[in-house]
Amino acid sequence: MSAHDNRPASAPTSTYRLQLNAGLTLRDAADLLDQLERLGVGTLYLSPILTATPGSQHGYDVVDPTSVAPALGGDEARSALAHKAHERGMGVVVDIVPNHVSVARPDTNPWWWDLLRLGPDSPYARFFDVDLSLPLLIPVLGEDAQEALTLTDGCLAYHDKRYPLAPGTHEHGDDAETVHRRQHYRLVSWRRGDSELTYRRFFDVDELAAVRVEDPTVFEAAHAEILRWAELGELDGLRLDHIDGLSDPGAYLRRLTARFPGWVVVEKILAPGEDLPQSWPVAGTTGYDALREYTGVLVDPTGEADLTALATGEGVPVDVGATDHTARLQAASTLLRTEVRRIAALVAPHAEEAVAELLAAFAVYRTYLPEGLPEWERAVALAGERRPDLATALAALDRHVRQDPGGEAARRIQQTSGMVVAMGTENTAFYRATRFIALNEVGGDPARFALTPEAFHTCAARREARRPHTMTTLSSHDSKRSEDVRARLAVLSELSADFAGAVRRWSATHPLPEPSLDLLGWQTLVGAWPIGEDRLTGYLLKAAREARLGTSWTEPDPAFEQAVRDWAPAVLTDLRQDVAAFVDRVRVPGWSNSLTQKALQLLGPGVPDLYQGTELWDLSLVDPDNRRPVDHRTRAEILARLESGWRPAVDSTGAAKLHLVRTCLHTRRELRPRGYTPLHAEGPAARHALAFARTSPGAHGPDLAVVGTRLPLTLESTGGWEETVLPLPPGPWTDRLTGRAVPPDRSDGATAPRLSELLGRYPVAVLVRG
CATH class of the missing domain: 3.20.20.80 (Glycosidases)
Incomplete structure (x- = not known):
C-alpha cells in the first residue's frame, strides 16, 4: 500500500x-x-x-x-x-x-535574465507581458546613477544588482554608460515606474513582473x-x-x-x-467574504452614531464611497498610470481621464466579460454620472469593449480594475476612513456597520448551498489585523460613547499628526494591547505611508514621520494606566467574541482555515507583524494538558481558545457536517444568542449544534441570560467543551436548555447528539 x-x-x-x-x-x-x-x-x-x-x-x-x-x-x-x-x-x-515572478535580482531569475540579454530574440520574450518595441525600462536608479553604474564580472552592475550584456555589446575599453545604451533594456530612475513602465507589474511593485x-x-x-x-x-x-x-x-x-x-x-x-x-x-x-460576516454579526449597530460623531468631530472622513472614489482615482491616475496609458492608447489617445474614471467606478474588483456585463454597464454609467464631461470618451470605451469583449483593451481593463480597487480601497481608503477599523479588513465593507443575525444565517445557508467547500478564514497573511484584534474592537461598538470620550481625552494631549491616523492609532492601541513601542511604531508608519495623507512610500515627510515615531513612547509612558484601564473593560468580552466567531467559522459551512498560531490569542497587525515566528512549543504543552482532560478557564493564556479549536476540529473531522439550519433562542436575551444546527452523513436529523454569544457586554449589563432558552432538535445532547450532558426536558424528546446553564462555563457550546 x-x-x-x-x-x-x-x-x-x-x-x-x-x-x-x-x-x-x-x-x-x-x-x-x-x-x-x-x-x-x-x-x-x-x-x-x-x-x-x-x-x-x-x-x-x-x-x-x-x-x-x-x-x-x-x-x-x-x-x-x-x-x-x-x-x-x-x-x-x-x-x-x-x-507574476520576481525580477528584483535578475541574476536569480533565468527567464528574465535571458529576456534582458536577448530582447525580442529571447525564447522567453513571450513569457512576459512586455512592450519590446522600445528598450525595456527597468526603474531602479537613484540619484547616484552616474557614478554607481559599473561594468563588473561581465555584467552591468548597479550596487548589488547585476544585469546581463547582449552578445557583442561590450568591447574592451568601453565605459558602463556606452555599454548600457547598447542593451535591450534601460536602467532608469525608480520614479518613472508608475508612468512609463514597459512591462505589466503586480500592482505598483516594479520588482514583480507579470507573466502570460x-x-x-x-x-x-x-x-x-x-x-x-x-x-x-x-x-x-x-x-x-x-x-x-x-x-x-x-x-x-x-x-x-x-x-x-x-x-x-x-x-x-x-x-x-x-x-x-x-x-x-x-x-x-x-474566505474573506466569510470573514466579513463573522465580524459583522458581532458588531452592535447602536454604536454607529457615536463612532460616526467621533470621526466627524475629529476630521476623519465618514463618507466611505467618496473616500473610496478619491483613493481609487488616485491609484489609477498615479500609481497605475502606465496601465491607464496603455489602455487609452488602444482606444483613443486622449482617453486617459476616462479610463481612470471608469476603473474607479466598479462595484466589484473585476468584471469577467461577457458574464460580468451588468457590472460593466453599471461602472460605465456611474463614471458618466461623476464626469459628464467625459461622456464622449466613455462612450468610445464602452463601444470598443462591447464590440470586442475578448480583445486587448477589454482584457487590460479587466486586469487593471482589480488592482485599482485593491490599491485604492484596501491599501489607501481603509487607512483614511478609519471611523471603525474592525470593518476595514480585506474583503470588508466599512459602509456596512453591522450584520444582523438573520442576514448572517442567510449568508451561511447560501454558502452551504452554492459553494459548500469554499475556504473560510478569520486571519491570514494578508489580514489588516488578526481575528482577536477585530473581536476586541467589536466590543467598542457596545461602548461607543465611552470610547469616543476616551479618544477625545487622549487625543487632546497626545495627537498623531493627521486625523485619520490619529483615530486609527487609538483603536489599534486598544485592540492590540499590550503592544510594544517598536511594533506599534512600525505599524503606524506603514499605515501613514499607505494612507498617503501626511507622508508616503515614495515621498516621505521626515517631520511627519518623526512625530509618528515619537507618539508610541510618549503614549505608552504618559497614558499607560488610562489606556490599560479601558482595555480591562473590553478584554473579557473580546475573548467572548473571539470564541464565538471561531466556533462559527470552524463548524459552519465551508472549509475553515486556521492561520498559524491563532489557536491561542493572537493580537497581530498587518504584515510583516502577522508573520512573526509562532511559539509552537507552548501550544504543544497546552495541547498535551487538554488531551489529559483539562478544561481551562477563559483567561489571558488563551488555552480556552485552543480547547475550542481542538474540540471543533475533531468534531468536524468526525462528523463531516452538512446542511445549515438556524436555531432561534427564546426569552428576554434571545438576540444575544447565535446558533445553528448541521447534520452528518447518514444521521437522521441534526446531530451537531453550535451556539455563541453576541454583544456580551450589553448582555451582562442588562441582566444576563435570565430565562432565555435555546430549543434544540430532539436529543439527548452533550456539550463537548464541558463534557456535560443536556438531556431532553420535554415529553416529545425535544430539548430547550437555559442558556445561563449551557453557557455558564464558556460563551460558546459545541453540542453533539447522542
Whole structure:
C-alpha cells in the first residue's frame, strides 16, 4: 500500500496555514505534523514553496517556478513532508503565484535574465507581458546613477544588482554608460515606474513582473513542477494567488483543473452579494467574504452614531464611497498610470481621464466579460454620472469593449480594475476612513456597520448551498489585523460613547499628526494591547505611508514621520494606566467574541482555515507583524494538558481558545457536517444568542449544534441570560467543551436548555447528539 492511499479524497475538513521561510522550513513543517494532527487539522496549507528571491520572507516573489526553494529544504523535503502528512491521513495544499515572478535580482531569475540579454530574440520574450518595441525600462536608479553604474564580472552592475550584456555589446575599453545604451533594456530612475513602465507589474511593485500564463507554452513552463507533484500523488490542493490579474481567469482555471483534479480555491475578493462566475471549476475563494460576516454579526449597530460623531468631530472622513472614489482615482491616475496609458492608447489617445474614471467606478474588483456585463454597464454609467464631461470618451470605451469583449483593451481593463480597487480601497481608503477599523479588513465593507443575525444565517445557508467547500478564514497573511484584534474592537461598538470620550481625552494631549491616523492609532492601541513601542511604531508608519495623507512610500515627510515615531513612547509612558484601564473593560468580552466567531467559522459551512498560531490569542497587525515566528512549543504543552482532560478557564493564556479549536476540529473531522439550519433562542436575551444546527452523513436529523454569544457586554449589563432558552432538535445532547450532558426536558424528546446553564462555563457550546 502506498503512503498516499490515506490521503483525503476530496475537500479538506480544515486547513492550517504555515508561513514558510528560512526560519520555518519544509522539514520544520514535517516536525509539526503530529501536533497538528492531534489538534484535529485535516490538511496542511503551505505558503509558496517554489524558489523565491534570496532572503524572501513570504515566497510570493518567485524567481524560478521549476524548482522547490533550496532555502526551504528543496524537493526532497517537500516530498518527505507530503508522505508524512498522507501517512497521518492529512492532505497538503500549496499556494502558487500564476500572475507574476520576481525580477528584483535578475541574476536569480533565468527567464528574465535571458529576456534582458536577448530582447525580442529571447525564447522567453513571450513569457512576459512586455512592450519590446522600445528598450525595456527597468526603474531602479537613484540619484547616484552616474557614478554607481559599473561594468563588473561581465555584467552591468548597479550596487548589488547585476544585469546581463547582449552578445557583442561590450568591447574592451568601453565605459558602463556606452555599454548600457547598447542593451535591450534601460536602467532608469525608480520614479518613472508608475508612468512609463514597459512591462505589466503586480500592482505598483516594479520588482514583480507579470507573466502570460494564458500562453500554453508559458502555462506548461510555469506549472510543470506543480503538476509533477500532483502526478506523484503528493499534492491535494491549490490556493491560487491574485486570480484577477490573469488575462482570462476562467480559461486558466479550466486548463489547470483539467490537469489537476484536487481541491482548488482562488484568492478573490467578493463584494457583498457577489458570486464567483458559475463557469469557474473551483471550490470557492480563500474566505474573506466569510470573514466579513463573522465580524459583522458581532458588531452592535447602536454604536454607529457615536463612532460616526467621533470621526466627524475629529476630521476623519465618514463618507466611505467618496473616500473610496478619491483613493481609487488616485491609484489609477498615479500609481497605475502606465496601465491607464496603455489602455487609452488602444482606444483613443486622449482617453486617459476616462479610463481612470471608469476603473474607479466598479462595484466589484473585476468584471469577467461577457458574464460580468451588468457590472460593466453599471461602472460605465456611474463614471458618466461623476464626469459628464467625459461622456464622449466613455462612450468610445464602452463601444470598443462591447464590440470586442475578448480583445486587448477589454482584457487590460479587466486586469487593471482589480488592482485599482485593491490599491485604492484596501491599501489607501481603509487607512483614511478609519471611523471603525474592525470593518476595514480585506474583503470588508466599512459602509456596512453591522450584520444582523438573520442576514448572517442567510449568508451561511447560501454558502452551504452554492459553494459548500469554499475556504473560510478569520486571519491570514494578508489580514489588516488578526481575528482577536477585530473581536476586541467589536466590543467598542457596545461602548461607543465611552470610547469616543476616551479618544477625545487622549487625543487632546497626545495627537498623531493627521486625523485619520490619529483615530486609527487609538483603536489599534486598544485592540492590540499590550503592544510594544517598536511594533506599534512600525505599524503606524506603514499605515501613514499607505494612507498617503501626511507622508508616503515614495515621498516621505521626515517631520511627519518623526512625530509618528515619537507618539508610541510618549503614549505608552504618559497614558499607560488610562489606556490599560479601558482595555480591562473590553478584554473579557473580546475573548467572548473571539470564541464565538471561531466556533462559527470552524463548524459552519465551508472549509475553515486556521492561520498559524491563532489557536491561542493572537493580537497581530498587518504584515510583516502577522508573520512573526509562532511559539509552537507552548501550544504543544497546552495541547498535551487538554488531551489529559483539562478544561481551562477563559483567561489571558488563551488555552480556552485552543480547547475550542481542538474540540471543533475533531468534531468536524468526525462528523463531516452538512446542511445549515438556524436555531432561534427564546426569552428576554434571545438576540444575544447565535446558533445553528448541521447534520452528518447518514444521521437522521441534526446531530451537531453550535451556539455563541453576541454583544456580551450589553448582555451582562442588562441582566444576563435570565430565562432565555435555546430549543434544540430532539436529543439527548452533550456539550463537548464541558463534557456535560443536556438531556431532553420535554415529553416529545425535544430539548430547550437555559442558556445561563449551557453557557455558564464558556460563551460558546459545541453540542453533539447522542
